[in-house]
Amino acid sequence: MQPKPPEIFAxxxxWQYLAKFAERTGTRPKLGVVSGRRRQGKTFLLVSLAxxxxxxxxxxxxxxxxxxxxxxxxxxAEHLGTSAPxxxxxxxxxxxxxxxxFAERRELVxxxxxxxxxxxxPALPSIIQREIDRAVSTNAPVSLLLCGSVMSVMGRLLAGNAPLRGRAVLEMVLRPFDFRLAADYWGTTDRRLAAMTHAIVGGTPAYLPFVEGDVCEGLGDFDDWVRRTVLNPNKTLFREARYLLGEQVEARDTAMYQSVLAAVATGNCTRGAIASHVGRKVTDIGHYLNVLEDCHLLRREPDVFRPSRSVFRVCEPLIHDVSDTVLTCYSGVGFDGSLAREGDVRAVGLAQLYG
Structure with missing residues (x-):
């Protein structure tokens, strides 16, 4: 099995599952699907594996x-070293x-x-299904990995009556780092500061390079750090929530998805409360909730007080921050480019920490 490169954190x-998938063993074809929202390190992993x-x-x-x-x-042609394309x-x-x-070369694709x-x-998944089925009947050892960031699309590849349903032996979803891994990744040893940082930026690996080494130096620096990174209109993280949503949902319905996320972020966590907040019937918001769940922007949890009901939570802290604080205090981050007020910044962290 290929050893994990030292530059890959955690x-x-x-890596173990991907390296095992890449091994040239057996006589049957293998299909794997790797998905996850952008900036989780999928491409970095797969390029290293390749x-x-x-x-x-x-x-x-x-x-x-x-x-x-x-x-x-x-x-x-470049991979095979052929002179003619x-x-x-x-x-x-x-x-x-x-x-x-690649049935002959036994190399991973x-x-x-x-x-x-x-x-x-649109016919491409069906074409791949046909070739996999042919490879099964002829014992052709082709190993194919399909990867993508649009969760609504990747989730449908193996669902229901999709052509590739039942063909994959690997279905991996790359998720953000949990609290402990994120603390190590950001180099934060203070547990309280680590919790506050995770409440703001979560565990997405790409957000560390986004701040260009500007890591919070301590509890006394936290408010200033949030203002100069996440709530700074001149920084990438300020618009990240908008980009995350735009990459995952239909462009024509972006406003409704934003409204649904804002409803959940501001405490409207049941279907009825969400529908009331956005001015729609409960039956009209089911599609939006399902898509946001598929995209891992919302998660459904059982209501501990009413087992027959479920509640929704925002998965991505940056979306929660923007919906819960930036939108309600937008004059604080100002269309004129001014930064947020200190009290607004602290409200973000406390709201995320203590719910």
Whole structure:
């Protein structure tokens, strides 16, 4: 099994499962699906795995089907070291050739940002299903990993009557670090400060480089740190909540999703309370709640006082912060670019810590 590179923080279990999946053993095809919201380190993990195992790695882009096929053909030719590039006129031809080549080479195939491809080529999952089934009947040992960040799309790949349902042997969701891992990652030894930091930025690995080394130096620096990072209109984290939502949901309904998240963040946690807050009937918000759950932006929990009911919680602290504090104190962060008031900053941390 390939050893985990030292530059990868934590993710020991994830690496173990991925490295085992990449091993060239057996005579049957293997399909794996890796998903998770952006900035959790999926691509970093998969690129490291590909480099160590000699896998073919292809990262899709937002492009037309023809352009995607051209990019795929060039990447495949480069990996194989062929002088002449491949020329595929359809994904049907491309996937057939891909399975034929790697059944012989017994190398792992990684396709990253798969939702970009399936969006413009809806038949692609069905094509992959057909080739996997053929590989099963011929004992062709092809190992294919599909990866993506659009949780609503990745979740449907293996659900219900989807073509790939029942074909995957690995289904991994990369989640943010928990409280203890996040404290180690941020280099915070003070438990109270670690809890307050986690309440603001959670455990998403990419947020540390986003602040460019500006780590909170102590409890006395906490308010200033939040103001100069999360609540600073000139910093990336200030708009991160908006970007997270925009990447996961249909553009035409963004306002409703924002309203649903804001309702939950401000304490309206039951279906009835959420519907009342957004001015809709309870039956009208079911779709929005389901999508936000699929995207891991909301989670459903049983109501401890009423077992027959459930309540909703915001999963991502940054979304909770923006909905609960920034929107209600927006004059504090100002359209003129001024920063939030100290009392507003402290309210964010306390609200997140003590609920």
């Amino acid at each position: 993710r020991d279990d994830e 480099q160590q195992s000699g896998a073919f790695y292809f990262s899709a882009t937002q492009a037309t089907e023809r352009d995607s096929l051209t990019l795929f053909s060039a990447a495949l 491949f020329s595929f006129d359809s994904w049907d031809a491309a996937i057939k050739q891909l399975f034929a080549i 990684v396709i990253d940002e798969f939702p970009y491809l399936s969006k413009v080529s």
